[in-house]
Amino acid sequence: AQASLAQAIHILASYLLQALAGQPDLRGQFAAAMSGVLSMLCVASAFPILGVGTSSSATLGASEFGADDECVVENGGNSSECALNALQHRGLKRTSVEASKANTSAEAEGSQLPWGCSGCMQGNSPPGVSLSSTSTEHRPIYHFMLNCWNSCGKKSGFCSWCGPGNACCRYMYPGDPPECKTVSYFPVLSWHTCTSPVQRAAPPAPAPALGPVAPGVPSSVPGTTSREGEDYQPVNRALAAPSDAPLLTFYMYRAMGDNDYAPENVNTASLAGIMWYLHNEVVVLTPRKFGITRIVRMKVQTKAPAPLHDVGMNFGVRYAFDSGRCTGPWSCDKQFGNYGYFVGCNNVGDFPTEKWSKANHYADAIWYSLPGPCSNRKFSQHDSTCLSTSPGGACAGEPTGRGNCTYSATPAGEIRIDELEGIVNYKLFALTGGREYVHTLDRGVNLHFWDGKTDPARCAQRVKAAEDLFAAKYGPAEPLETPKCDFWRRGFYGSSPA
Structure with a gap:
C-alpha cells in the first residue's frame, strides 16, 4: 500500500510539473491522472493545493509517506505538511536559490524593484466590486458605459433602457434617487450611465430603446450629449x-x-x-x-x-x-x-x-x-x-x-x-x-x-x-x-x- 501511494504521488507530481512547464499535449493526460490519483488518495493536506476542502480527520501520518523519497517532512515531522512537500519538492529542486531569493525578498520588502518604473503605471482603483459580479463579459447591463440621461427621459433611477432592474445613475451625484445610492460600481465617473444597484424594484414603463449592446464590447454613440459638465467655466x-x-x-x-x-x-x-x-x-x-x-x-x-x-x-x-x-x-x-x-x-x-x-x-x-x-x-x-x-x-x-x-x-x-x-x-x-x-x-x-x-x-x-x-x-x-x-x-x- 505504501509503495502504491508513493507511486501515485510520483505520478501526480510528474504530470503536474510537465503540464505547468507549458506542454499543452500533456494537459489532457494530467487531468486524467489527477482524477485517478485523487480517487485513490484521501489525503487532506494535499487538497488545499487544488482548492478542495476536506475534513480534518481525513489525514495520514508521516510514516505512510516514508517510502516516498520526494517527501520532505519538516517542522518536527509535521504530517500535515508532508503531502504538500511531496508534490512541491521535485519542482522546487528545479528552482534556483537565486530565483527564489530574488522574488521572495522583493515581495517581503514590498518595495519597488530597482529596475522598475516606480509610479509610471499605478495599479490603484476606486471603490469597486469583484469581477464575478461586474465583469463586462457577464453583467446584464445594456448600453454599458454610455450616457443614459436622454434615453431614460432625462431622469435618473430605474430605467429599462439600461436593462431589467438596472438604473441610470451618476457617480456621487446628490440629486439621484435612493436606488443610485446602493450602486457599488460605476463604469464611468463623469456622467449618468447604466448601473446595477443593490436595491431592486420593478422597472418603470419602458423608455425609448435602441436595443441592447453586446456585453463586453459595446460601441460609443457619436453625438451623445449630457447635462454633465455644463457648469465648466474655465479661466482660459x-x-x-x-x-x-x-x-x-x-x-x-x-x-x-x-x-x-x-x-x-x-x-x-x-x-x-x-x-x-x-x-x-x-x-x-x-x-x-x-x-x-x-x-x-x-x-x-x-x-x-x-x-x-x-x-x-x-x-x-x-x-x-x-x-x-x-x-x-x-x-x-x-x-x-x-x-x-x-x-x-x-x-x-x-x-x-x-x-x-x-x-x-x-x-x-x-x-x-x-x-x-x-x-x-x-x-x-x-x-x-x-x-x-x-x-x-x-x-x-x-x-x-x-x-x-x-x-x-x-x-x-x-x-x-x-x-x-x-x-x-x-x-x-x-x-x-x-x-x-x-x-x-x-x-x-x-x-x-x-x-x-x-x-x-x-x-x-x-x-x-x-x-x-x-x-x-x-x-x-x-x-x-x-x-x-x-x-x-x-x-x-x-x-x-x-
Whole structure:
C-alpha cells in the first residue's frame, strides 16, 4: 500500500510539473491522472493545493509517506505538511536559490524593484466590486458605459433602457434617487450611465430603446450629449469651445486584476507599453504585483483642446496617478487650467521616465494618462463639489476637444495573462517552484515566455503573441494606427515647468 501511494504521488507530481512547464499535449493526460490519483488518495493536506476542502480527520501520518523519497517532512515531522512537500519538492529542486531569493525578498520588502518604473503605471482603483459580479463579459447591463440621461427621459433611477432592474445613475451625484445610492460600481465617473444597484424594484414603463449592446464590447454613440459638465467655466476661455484638433482613434490597454473600475484618473499604455510594464514590474514578483491577472483593451478617441493643439501637440505631459490623485510631474492643476484636461503620453525612456531609455527593448512602448473628475484628490476624498469644479476630460460619445471633453473609451475585450503565458493554474505553478521571470537570471523557472528581456526580437514576439490572442478571442482588430506621442517638453512648459 505504501509503495502504491508513493507511486501515485510520483505520478501526480510528474504530470503536474510537465503540464505547468507549458506542454499543452500533456494537459489532457494530467487531468486524467489527477482524477485517478485523487480517487485513490484521501489525503487532506494535499487538497488545499487544488482548492478542495476536506475534513480534518481525513489525514495520514508521516510514516505512510516514508517510502516516498520526494517527501520532505519538516517542522518536527509535521504530517500535515508532508503531502504538500511531496508534490512541491521535485519542482522546487528545479528552482534556483537565486530565483527564489530574488522574488521572495522583493515581495517581503514590498518595495519597488530597482529596475522598475516606480509610479509610471499605478495599479490603484476606486471603490469597486469583484469581477464575478461586474465583469463586462457577464453583467446584464445594456448600453454599458454610455450616457443614459436622454434615453431614460432625462431622469435618473430605474430605467429599462439600461436593462431589467438596472438604473441610470451618476457617480456621487446628490440629486439621484435612493436606488443610485446602493450602486457599488460605476463604469464611468463623469456622467449618468447604466448601473446595477443593490436595491431592486420593478422597472418603470419602458423608455425609448435602441436595443441592447453586446456585453463586453459595446460601441460609443457619436453625438451623445449630457447635462454633465455644463457648469465648466474655465479661466482660459479658449477651453470653453470645441477645438479643431484632429480626432484620433486607437487602442489603449490596461493591466488589471479581477476588479473592474472606470478608465478615469488612471494610466494606460500601448500594447508594447503594457508588456514592458508587466515584464519589469509585475511578473518579477510571485504572486504578481497588485494581483494583476489580465490585459484589458479599450477603443479610445482623443481630441486635444485648442490651446494644446495651438502649440503643435495632440498629447500633453503624461501624469502619474496615486489612488486616483494626479501626482505630477509638477502641478497638474496648473496645466489642466492652461490646456484643459488633456490626454498625456510619453514614450518609455522619454520624460518623465527618461532614466529607462537604455532599459526598454519594446518598440513603440507608450504610456498614457486619462484625467477624470476630482483628479487632485484620492478616490476616498471625492465629493460632489470636486466633481463639478474638476470634471476631468472623459466624455460620452465623440470628444469635442472642449477642455472637459478630450477623450472617450469603450471596452474592446480582454485576455488573461495565464493564457498568454501558457500557465494552466497559476497557484499550482507558484507552489511547485515556478517563476514567470527572474531579473537576475533573465529567464523564468518552469516557464520561458519572458526569457530574454533585452532581446528586441523576443520582445516583439511577446507583443505579437498578445495581439494574436486578442484576435483569436475577438476576431481581427480594426486597423487602427497608434498615433505618435507628440508631447514636446519645451513647447509644453516653456521656461516655467512648475
